[in-house]
Amino acid sequence: MLRTMSFVEPATRKELVLPVTPAEYFWRHPARIEVVRLDQLGEATLYGGYAMGDCTLEDVLLPAQLYPFCVPGARAAPYAYLETLERWCDAGARLQWMVSGTPVNASVLLAEITQGERDGTNDVYITITMRQWRKLEAPVLAVSGGSAATARDSQTGASATKTYTVQAGDCLWSLAEQFYGDGSLCRRLAAANPEITNPNLIYPGQVLTIPPADRLPAANADSPSVQAADRTRTSYDPEAARWRVQLAKEQAAMR
Structure with a gap:
């Protein structure tokens, strides 16, 4: 034929x-x-x-x-x-x-x-x-402590350090969740990137080092700015229609 x-x-x-x-x-x-x-x-x-x-x-x-x-x-x-x-x-x-x-x-x-x-x-x-050719896909890993499965970003790697460029809307907690499946590792991820002085502040375009989970360093002590942020309290005054921001130690001194 x-x-x-x-x-x-x-x-x-x-x-x-x-x-x-x-x-x-x-x-x-x-x-x-x-x-x-x-x-x-x-x-x-x-x-x-x-x-x-x-x-x-x-x-x-x-x-x-x-x-x-x-x-x-x-x-x-x-x-x-x-x-x-x-x-x-x-x-x-x-x-x-x-x-x-x-x-x-x-x-x-x-x-x-x-x-x-x-x-x-x-x-x-x-x-x-x-x-x-074939389409490359991220591996599917089991979620710790359960039978469900979730697709993890392929950049995590089991044995190699990767890099990641911060996108708008990212925060260290979400990145730790994405790469390691545990958002509480965010402070250790911050310690792996010495240029981060405040774990609450990362910027689009910033290039982060993403080491394997077993190579994450211990979390750093909170910086003065983080300590100040933790002590800050906010309250809303409906009569004045404005927010009031005050450090906890200043509030104690006024009592």
Whole structure:
């Protein structure tokens, strides 16, 4: 049976069917295999996880005239096909590559397009190099003390220190909750960032160091500004229609 080979861009639903099905294709489905050399014991082969597949289609014919072996619906417009493929390559478009009558239906990015002519026919021959892609997602971790699960920010890391740029609306408590699942670690997170003199004050654009939970330093003693804030009391005077702010020690002196 005549197979057809096509690329589909799901985001726009645009489909490109190759006008002539390549004579052959080979999809590489690898795994990461690591060889570890152990002193006195020799080599050990270990499985290192899933790896991305890839494929190179060679001598793909984009005809300047319609031949009997062209697929139904083909056009004698080689550079129209080439323009679409190069645009997808330049934009890093996420495509589905499919071969009819087979299980081949892979999510790919076009890594390289090589093109040229031969024989004076004005036909264009191209080589398409594609690589598999997949969407990266944050891991889902169990919540301590319960059976529920929550998605944690992937920047937490179990063994590496990360950085985070403060966004509008962030506070240290919410960041400690996000990265460690425990907002009470906010003061220890502040201690890991010496530029923070008041844990209640962080600013958009500020770059914070986010160490693993087991490397968080002990919380610093409260700064004078934090101590003053803790001693501050506020009250509302409805007759004067204004707020009154006063330190607790000043209130005690007035009694």
